[in-house]
Amino acid sequence: MRFVLRKLGFYAIAAWAAITLNFFIPRLIKGNPVDLFLSRVQATSPPPPEYRRALELQFGVSDDPLWVQYFGYLKNLAHGNFGLSITNYPVPVSTVIAQALPWTLVLVGVSLTITVVLGVGLGALAGWKRGTWIDGLIPSTTFLAAIPYFWLALILLFLLGSTLGWFPLNFGYDVANFTGPEASGAFLGSAIYHGTLPALTIVLSGVAGWMLGMRNMMVSTMAEDYVVMAEAKGLSPRRVMLSYAARNAVLPSVAGFAISLGFVVSGQIATEIVFNYPGIGFALIQAVNSADYPLMQGIFLIISLAVLGANLLVDLVYGVIDPRTRQEARA
């Protein structure tokens, strides 16, 4: 129980740090959103003061002391109020995020799961059959892992999309035939078709890292006494590999998978740009390019909280699946 409380305390501090960082960075450096908004909508005459005042109220700009603003900001967050997006005015930031988030979650979530299952499986095999052809694949995977993932996306897009014409070049669905997301089989098909190539690049650029990590853990685990013991008992190689070596070697990968789940929200910003995919990364870059600070802050906060949540989950789950970590924490 102390273990859990300590962890919860730490993540409370980390979340507070992320939130506070998010509050201070724009206030220390930038002008306020009202000026930005006004510079976007008109350049001719100065706005009437009432208009300006109304905007200030909407965007939450005030001359209050910093600590009053800070508590106001915390209060707004607690109510799920991230403010209004400047580019999509007057749509609230939370609505913009809610529209973009599912695209990213589904695309990256599904491809990450495929990546990990494939990578861990191949890695376990490579570690088990050390020195054979499958283990010989390992050095070549370093090349695959070192490729910038968005460049791989460019190349695949060029070869399979542009040159061969197998896959669409843009967007999350067929924007010519659908006005927006709808609940129909045809739309689902279109979304899957458009998501295949992005998913392929995510799997290809990610699988090598998981394979290598699992392979090395497998090699380390196979030198443990209990594996030697299992072999000496004459258990079938399949059983030794799966139930004795792989089962223990997979622990760090489980943790890694859970942590990556947190990065699902933020991990593929450049891929989304390459494919014009309507996810959260795309929204973030659009916000950056159009100086939409409320939206940027909102997205950063969502990303931070996702990562923190995933890490907390790992810590708690890891205490259950690997009792040794609980012991260390107690000691």
Add this chain to the structure above:
Amino acid sequence: MTAVLATPTAPVTDVRRTRRRPSGKLLAGLGIAAVFFVIAVVGPLLTGDPEALSYDQLQSPSGAHWLGTTNTGQDVLAQLMSATRGSLTIGVLVGVFATAVSLLIGVVGGYLGGWLDESFSLLSNVFLVLPGLPLVILITDYTQTKGIMMIAAIISVTAWAGPARVLRAQTLSLRNRDYVDAARVAGEPGWRIVVFEILPNLAPIVAAQFVFAVLGGVLIEVGLAFLGLAGGASGSWGGMLYYALSASALPRGAWWWFVPPGLFCALLGTGLSLINFAIDERVNPRLRKETAQ
């Protein structure tokens, strides 16, 4: 399994000799890194002005332009050379910054212990869980950063925490070794113990972390520049990709423009990863091939 039992009977000198010989991975990795270093230093001197415009627009590779030209007639080879210099500079700067900070936070905190260690450790744990690229995007955008040093510094903000945690753990275990106790009893000052007794034992880990930080720095900057956020500085592989993409090199089939920068990045990454594997195998003997035979 019989092979494992047979190892101790082999002559000791043999084992030693295999351990001393640098592995093929290390040589290959160092070779690749050296080639890139030479390109970064010498390349831009040989290829002329990367920004010079000409009327040879978007031409495929030829004798005059080995890697073709961009949409404004710039020589892609010249751009690639100067971009290599830019990317490598960023990488090395990030490596130096991140390593310096992680040593300070990890080793000093781990050695001194107490509340200092607690707060350092909390700080690195917090930074460890903050998402890197989005944070860098936010900071570069808010500060309207220009210039290579600032970009490197900002990237380093997200790169030091992981290494610091590992170094702290190692320092904690080294701190109580007999020879460190002996040095303490002999009256050596604290900084001397850290520098001469503890640091040398951390050297392989620090080396691996430095290489990793260099690679991380290169990759993050490439991503940042590709998104058009590296403060307008085009002198990196990511900057080349950004301009190639915005000039629709993809639909126009100008592969000679967007393939080389990514390929270079991947090659450098391969080289640096190989170096890291070699170091890993030295630090963790179980990964070494020799012991398994």
